[in-house]
Amino acid sequence: MFFYMQILDIDGLQNEDGSFSGDIWGKVDTRFSYIVICCLSILKCLDKINVKKAVDYIVSCKNLDGGFGCTPGAESHAGQIFCCVGALAITGNLHHVDKDLLGWWLCERQDYESGGLNGRSEKLPDVCYSLWVLSSLIMIDRVHWIEKAKLVKFILDCQDMDNGGISDRPNYAVDIFHTYFGVAGLSLLEYPGAKTIDPAYALPVHVTNRILFTK
Amino acid sequence: MHGRPRNASKPEEEAASAAKAVQLRSLQSQFMTNHHDKIYTNEAIELSTKLLEINPEAYTAWNYRKLAVEDRLARIEPDPNLVSAILDEELRVVESALRQNFKSYGAWHHRKWVLSKGHSSVGNELRLLEKFQKLDSRNFHAWNYRRFVVELTNRSEQDELQYTDDMINNNFSNYSAWHNRSVLLSSLLAQNADGFMPNIKIPEEYDFVHSAIFTEPDDQSGWFYHLWLLDQTLNVETPLLTSSWPSHGSSIILSGAGCLSGSSSMFTTFCSESGSFPLILYFDQAVGGVSSSTVTIDSELKGNEGLVWEPIPNKNSQVSCVWVARLKYVSSDPCEYKVKIRVGNSPGIVSSRGYNFNAPYEFVFTAHVHDTVEDSQEGIVSWTDGFDIWDAKSKDLNSLVTLDRLNAEMDFKWRQEAIDSEVECFGILPDSKIGKLTLARLLMAREAMVSDDAVKGVHYEEILQLYNDLMALDSSHYQYYKDEHSKAFLHKVTSSSESLSRHLLRYRDMNNLVCLRLNNLSLSRIASVEKLLFVQMLDLSHNELHSTEGLEAMQLLSCLNLSHNRIRSFSALDSLRHVKQLKVLDVSHNHIGKHSVDTTRYLCSSLLSNSELGQDDVGKQNPGLVTKYWDAYCVLRDLNLKQLDIAGNEIAGEEFSSFVLQVVPKLVWLDGQKKLGN
Numbered sequence: 001m002f003f004y005m006q007i008l009d010i011d012g013l014q015n016e017d018g019s020f021s022g023d024i025w026g027k028v029d030t031r032f033s034y035i036v037i038c039c040l041s042i043l044k045c046l047d048k049i050n051v052k053k054a055v056d057y058i059v060s061c062k063n064l065d066g067g068f069g070c071t072p073g074a075e076s077h078a079g080q081i082f083c084c085v086g087a088l089a090i091t092g093n094l095h096h097v098d099k100d101l102l103g104w105w106l107c108e109r110q111d112y113e114s115g116g117l118n119g120r121s122e123k124l125p126d127v128c129y130s131l132w133v134l135s136s137l138i139m140i141d142r143v144h145w146i147e148k149a150k151l152v153k154f155i156l157d158c159q160d161m162d163n164g165g166i167s168d169r170p171n172y173a174v175d176i177f178h179t180y181f182g183v184a185g186l187s188l189l190e191y192p193g194a195k196t197i198d199p200a201y202a203l204p205v206h207v208t209n210r211i212l213f214t215k
Numbered sequence: 216m217h218g219r220p221r222n223a224s225k226p227e228e229e230a231a232s233a234a235k236a237v238q239l240r241s242l243q244s245q246f247m248t249n250h251h252d253k254i255y256t257n258e259a260i261e262l263s264t265k266l267l268e269i270n271p272e273a274y275t276a277w278n279y280r281k282l283a284v285e286d287r288l289a290r291i292e293p294d295p296n297l298v299s300a301i302l303d304e305e306l307r308v309v310e311s312a313l314r315q316n317f318k319s320y321g322a323w324h325h326r327k328w329v330l331s332k333g334h335s336s337v338g339n340e341l342r343l344l345e346k347f348q349k350l351d352s353r354n355f356h357a358w359n360y361r362r363f364v365v366e367l368t369n370r371s372e373q374d375e376l377q378y379t380d381d382m383i384n385n386n387f388s389n390y391s392a393w394h395n396r397s398v399l400l401s402s403l404l405a406q407n408a409d410g411f412m413p414n415i416k417i418p419e420e421y422d423f424v425h426s427a428i429f430t431e432p433d434d435q436s437g438w439f440y441h442l443w444l445l446d447q448t449l450n451v452e453t454p455l456l457t458s459s460w461p462s463h464g465s466s467i468i469l470s471g472a473g474c475l476s477g478s479s480s481m482f483t484t485f486c487s488e489s490g491s492f493p494l495i496l497y498f499d500q501a502v503g504g505v506s507s508s509t510v511t512i513d514s515e516l517k518g519n520e521g522l523v524w525e526p527i528p529n530k531n532s533q534v535s536c537v538w539v540a541r542l543k544y545v546s547s548d549p550c551e552y553k554v555k556i557r558v559g560n561s562p563g564i565v566s567s568r569g570y571n572f573n574a575p576y577e578f579v580f581t582a583h584v585h586d587t588v589e590d591s592q593e594g595i596v597s598w599t600d601g602f603d604i605w606d607a608k609s610k611d612l613n614s615l616v617t618l619d620r621l622n623a624e625m626d627f628k629w630r631q632e633a634i635d636s637e638v639e640c641f642g643i644l645p646d647s648k649i650g651k652l653t654l655a656r657l658l659m660a661r662e663a664m665v666s667d668d669a670v671k672g673v674h675y676e677e678i679l680q681l682y683n684d685l686m687a688l689d690s691s692h693y694q695y696y697k698d699e700h701s702k703a704f705l706h707k708v709t710s711s712s713e714s715l716s717r718h719l720l721r722y723r724d725m726n727n728l729v730c731l732r733l734n735n736l737s738l739s740r741i742a743s744v745e746k747l748l749f750v751q752m753l754d755l756s757h758n759e760l761h762s763t764e765g766l767e768a769m770q771l772l773s774c775l776n777l778s779h780n781r782i783r784s785f786s787a788l789d790s791l792r793h794v795k796q797l798k799v800l801d802v803s804h805n806h807i808g809k810h811s812v813d814t815t816r817y818l819c820s821s822l823l824s825n826s827e828l829g830q831d832d833v834g835k836q837n838p839g840l841v842t843k844y845w846d847a848y849c850v851l852r853d854l855n856l857k858q859l860d861i862a863g864n865e866i867a868g869e870e871f872s873s874f875v876l877q878v879v880p881k882l883v884w885l886d887g888q889k890k891l892g893n
Contacts, residue, residue, distance in 0.1 A: 025278060025281060026328075027324045063394065063397075064394075064443045070355075073395075074362075075358060075394045089817035092531065094818055104695065121435035122353070122390065139816075139817050141762060141815050141818055143814055144694040145692065145695040168216070173219040173220065173221045174221070190810065190811055196811040199816075
C-alpha cells in the first residue's frame, strides 16, 4: 500500500492556494482536502503535502454562519462541514473554528417533530446527517446541544423491520450507505452494543488509537 | 439512494429493472473499451452521450468527453466556427444531463471546463442559471456555478447584490440567497465601496431582514442573517486589549515558595519556586505578533531583556487571545519595583483577520519583592476550612474596571443606536422561541457595549429570565440555553466589584491566596475569565461543567476544585496543561471513564504531538497503560501537582492510582492520603 501511495502524485494534486483537485481535470472541493488529510494521516505521511496551506484553504471556506462550504464563498452544508472540521481536527487546527457559532448552526439541524437531522435549513431530515452533523458536533464538543434520545429514535424509525437495513428517512428504501451512517450515528450516540467509533475517521477507536499512538 | 419509497417490487418491475441493467452494463463496457483504447470517433462520442443521458453521474464519461474534445480540437483548423460547434455540443449535452439531474457534480464541472475554454456568453449562462434556480432556488451547484460565472466575467458585486434582493423578495425562505448576500456585503463593506459604509448599510439591512423575520418567523434563513448583522454591529475589527494581569495601578507581592510572615489581605501574593511571575495580556480576539519589540517593559527588575511571549494555548499557530511572558525576580533581594508595560509600542500586533492593533496602551503596576521566612509546608489544602472573608478595602479588583474602549473606536454611536432599535423591536414579540433568544442576545450585546460603570449589569436579570423561559419552552435546545445562562450569570457576577466580592475569600494557610467560590451554581460553562486573571484558588465544585475550556488564561491558579461536575475524560482538562502554577486539583466524583465517546479528543492539542507519547521512562515501562490512559498521561505529566483527588470516577482504582503515581512522582496527597516516600 505504501509503495502505491508513492506512485500517486499527491502533492501534484495540491494547488497553489492549498486546495486539492480531485483529478487532473482540476475540480476543487474541500471534500478532497479531507480525503487527502484523512488518508495521509493514517499512512503517517502528512509531510507529503503542505499542511499549513491546506489548512489555510479550508479556513478560507469558512462562512459567516460558522459553517464551511465546498469552495470559498459556497453555502454551508453539513457534509462539507464534516470534511472541513474533520480535516482541521486531524491536523490539530480546531482553534480556527468558532465552536459556539457553528455549534448553534449544527444543533438547529435537528427537526423538532421527528428528531432527525437535516443538512441545511429548510431541508428534510436524513439519516446520513446523523454522521455528518453528529460527528462535527462531537469534534467541537457541542453535541450536548442536540436532543440525543430523539435522534436515536429517528434512526431506529428508519429501519426496515421486515427486510433489515436502514433508509434515509422512515418508510423509504434502504441502502448500504444509510445503513452504515445509521449504525455509525447510533455508535456516536452511545447506543448499547454499538462499538465506539472515532468522529474524525468514522473508524473504531481501538483502530485509530493503534494507528495514532504507535510510531 | 435518496428519496425512494420503500415498496416491495413486483415480478414485472424486477424483470424490467433487470433488463435495463443488462442494457446499461453493455453500454458501459463498450464505453470503457473506447475510453481505454482512446477511440474518439463520432460513433464513440455518441455512445458516451447515450450513457450520460441514462446516467449523468457517470464521471468517467465526462472525463472521456474532455479527452475527446481536446483530441478533436488538436485535429481541426483553428476556425472559431469549428471550435464553437464542438464546444456547443458539449454545452448541449450538459444541459440535457442537468435536466435529468440538476445536482450532478460531473455535469456542472464539465460545463465549467468548457467555459474556461473561453466559450459561451454571460447572458447564456445566466439564462441557464435562471432556469435551474427557478426549479430549485437552494441548488448549491447552481449558486456555485453562478459565482464562477460572475468571477469569470467580472460582473459587479453590486449587480449580484441586486440579484439577491430579487431572489429574497420573491421568497424569504432562501438561505442560499441570504448567504450570498452576506458574502457580497462583507466584501463591499471591507472595501469601503461607494455607498457601503457600515453605519448606514447595517441599519438598512436590519430593516430589510425584518420583513423576512416578521412575515415568516418559522423560517431559519432570516434569523441566521440577523445573527450575522448583530456580529457586524458588535464586533470591532481592530483588536483591543481587554484585560491584563497585573492590572494598571495594582500592587503585587512576589516571593519564593514558602511562607511569608503576616501576608497581606490587601494585595495578591504570588509565590514561585522558579523566581518568575506571569505577565498576562488578554485581547478581545486572536492576535499574532506579540513580542519583546511590540510590547516593551520598563522596570528595574533585572534579567528581563528579550522576554519571550507565548500564545496560550496555541503554540503552533502563533495567534491567540491570551499571551504570557514570565518576568524574573530575585526573592532574596527584597525591594519595591515599578513596572511599566507598553502594549503596541511598535506595529506588529495583528489580528488573525489582518487588522492592526493601532492604539498603544500603557499600564503601570508595583511589585514588592519579599523574602520567605519558613520553608513551605506540605499540609493538605482544604476547600472548607482556613478561609477569611474578603477585605472590602482590597485593591485587587482594579482589574474589573473596563479598559476604556471608547477612545479606540470610531462609529461607536451607530452601533449602540442599532442595538437599541433592535431591542425595541423584539421587546414586543409574543412567545416565540427564536424571538426570545434574539432578545437575550441583543441584551447581552447591549451589556457588552456599556462603558458607564453605574449602569453596568442592569440587563442581566432580564437575560437570565429569558434563558430560564427558553429552557422551559424549548426542551430540544435545553443545554444550549443552559450554557448561555451560565455565561450570562458569570458576566453578571463579574460586572461589578460589589457582586464579585460576594464570592471572594482569602485562604489563610497559603499566604492569603485569593479564592473565588463559584460552587453549587448549576454552571455548565465557564466565562468572563478575562476578569478573573487575579484568582489563585477556584472552587467550581458541584456544578455541571464538562470541560475546563477557557481556564488556560488563569495563569495564577494554584488550586482548582472541580469535584461533582460532569467531566468525562482527562482530555476535557487539557487546557489545565497550560496552568503551570497548578498544585492542587480535585476532579473527584465526575464521569471520567464512564463514557465511550470522547468529545474533547480533538480539542486536546496533545493528541497530535503523539509521536512523543511513551518516549519517556513511564512510557517505556508501561506502553499499554500509556495508550489506555493517554489523555491522563498527557495532562498530568505537564503539571507539578502536589495534591490530586480522583475518587468517585469510573476510571479510579488501583491500576489507575499506581499509574498516576508513576506519572506524577512528586505527588504528596492522592485522594486525601499522604504518599509514602515523599
